Amino acid sequence: MDVSQPPRRYNDKRKEYLEWNDYFMATAVLSAKRSKDPVTQVGACIVDQKNRVVAIGYNGFPRNCSDDEFPWGKSDAKQSLEHKYMYVVHAEANAILNSNCTSLDGTRLFTTLFPCNECAKLIIQSGIQQIYFISDKYEGHTATIASKRMLDAAGVLYSRHVPKQQKILIDFAEFLDEN
């Protein structure tokens, strides 16, 4: 073998890189891993027209509202002060609030769960133009019907993300000192 020339494989572009949309949705999934919700962990990632990540968020209680004091339970009593829905900030809302840019006009939102009606209001008002989602588990629920009604009226596109790579492993050891 001609040792002066590295094996061909090191001369060519790596081929197993993440496609853009898988990269952005994986960022949303990773963000969801920060959620303390025992039932549903949601992550969101907002991307601008130059494929820059400008915001990420996950579902959780507001700042200074302790995850160990506020309730993570859920009950049928919609107005109960003892269930999470009264307090949790949705992942999409957190992403919008966390954005590091002055305007979200023309951006895309990658979210692990289809936005509810309250998030749809924020998405529309913030100028987000397209939504990619993984789960629509609340399809047919009132909040989702209202969400889609507003998104359709406002011309915000939404579609289910179809991953090129079904699984992405994060193994920190892979980045240890080169062997």
Ligand SMILES: Nc1ccn([C@H]2C[C@H](O)[C@@H](COP(=O)(O)O)O2)c(=O)n1
């Ligand atoms: N579009 C949404 C909808 C819900 N969430 C959050 C709110 C809760 O923490 C959780 C849902 O809990 P479940 O009803 O499944 O027990 O997901 C969100 O972040 N974005």
